[in-house]
Amino acid sequence: MSKPLEGIKIIDFTHVQAGPACTQLLAWFGADVIKVERPGAGDVTRSQLRHVKDADALYFTMLNSNKRSLTLDTKTAQGKEVLTKLIKESDVMVENFGPGALDRMGFTWEHIQSLNPGMILASVKGFSEGHAYEDLKVYENVAQCAGGAASTTGFWDGPPTVSAAALGDSNTGMHLAIGILTALHQKVKTGKGQKVAVSMQDSVLNLCRVKLRDQQRLDALGYLEEYPQYPHGEFSDVVPRGGNAGGGGQPGWVLKCKGWETDPNAYIYFTIQGHAWAPICKALGKPEWIDDAAYNTAEARQDKIFDIFAFIETWLADKTKFEAIDILRKFDIPCAPVLSMKEIANDPSLRKSGTVVEVDHPKLGKYLTVGSPIKFSDVEVEITASPLLGQHTNEVLADLGYSQEEIVALHDAKAV
Ligand code: CAO
Secondary structure (H helix, E strand, O other), X not given: OOXXXXXXXXXXXXXXXXXXXXXXXXXXXXXXXXXXXXXXXXXXXHOOOOOOOOOOOHHHHOOOOOOEEEEOOOOOHHHHHHHHHHHHHOOEEEEOOOOOHHHHOOOXXXXXXXXXXXXXXXXXXXXXXXXXXXXXXXXXXXXXXXXOOHHHOOOOOOOOOOOOXXXXXXXXXXXXXXXXXXXXXXXXXXXXXXXXXXXXXXXXXXXXXXXXXXHHHHHHHOOOOOOOOOOOOOOOOOOOOOOOXXXXXXXXXXXXXXXXXXXXXXXXXXXXXXXXXXXXXXXXXOXXXXXXXXXXXXXXXXXXXXXXXXXXXXXXXXXXXXXXXXXXHHHOOOEEEOOOXXXXXXXXXXXXXXXXXXXXXXXXXXXXXXXXXXXXXXXXXXXXXXXXXXXOHHHHHHHOOOOHHHXXXXXXXXXX
């Protein structure tokens, strides 16, 4: 069965995480993604946090599956010539260099367009064009701080906190992938390419939009009813950090289960969904709360929500997180165990769905990676190993029409 993006050729001028996450996704769905890397060095993540000597690090292999690797020094005249040929034959070029690097290489948007008017140039930068910080180089946590995630994450008595989720990197890559697919769709109608730009700050903020919602509510009311600070604590004029509070209309919290004293993840997340109040009371063995006016509305529960959570913890004290969920699921209560990475790695459901996949790598051996979180009824996503540095250089050059002698000359000149 052919893959949906088969026939789309992508120059993958990306490195570290934000760009590679985007192009990996497109490669899974069938695009021919040619990762362009500096000869001898390659993407810096190939050697970052290695756990097997001389083998590509997991940081690289988990973000670059299903791609081909072409080594190319684009600062040499011969390298520029190869890149020029590649641009003429490709549909998309994705890059996440520091600001201005592509221009300095001689490949401005105007030049790329003159070479191939159908080209879609997709870029990730830390900040958007024209932003006061547009010249800054940016990594994950920098973006989380600039995008509003850090100031609103963590506990009220602690400092701003970054999330382990790659809100700045992979999330930006996912936004870029949507942008690329949109531009490809538009090209079908217009025949023209275009520039697609996504900033890490904007992508983080897009995921923090409920916090901007909260700022406006706070400005208007002076308090936020769903935050732990209400009604007993104090609010300032900025959205506070809310710990593990539910961000929407339903109160929730991380609650201790049996074994929490020694297991750092013996917890569940428990949500008190308004219309599930009666089932919650039944599950907890508190039927008298169902019709008690002191408990049976969200408003009535508000000032004792932490007493209710404390009661639920006494109920959980003799149950493991999995036993608790097995009881609570029968009552239709939105909840889940807090899963450790070890539990996720071994979870049979995640293996079965292809979300956690084992891949064979020629140097690293078998390793686990995260497969496609997007499931299709008519597309099978197969995850293959990431390429070795320059594994496909000769093949890509031959595809571009270079003869064997010319390929040897490019190697001799250290252009590839
Ligand atoms: N051949 C020749 N030169 C190459 C090359 C190649 N194949 N690939 C890259 N280079 C050059 C670039 O042209 C650039 O040269 P100049 O700065 O001399 O013009 C140089 O390598 C450095 O590129 P860089 O600025 O992208 O790399 P860095 O390690 O200094 O910065 C990063 C890394 C991520 C901070 C920066 O790329 C950046 O801010 N990117 C945009 C935001 C982003 O995507 N961040 C997410 C990273 S994931 O956490």
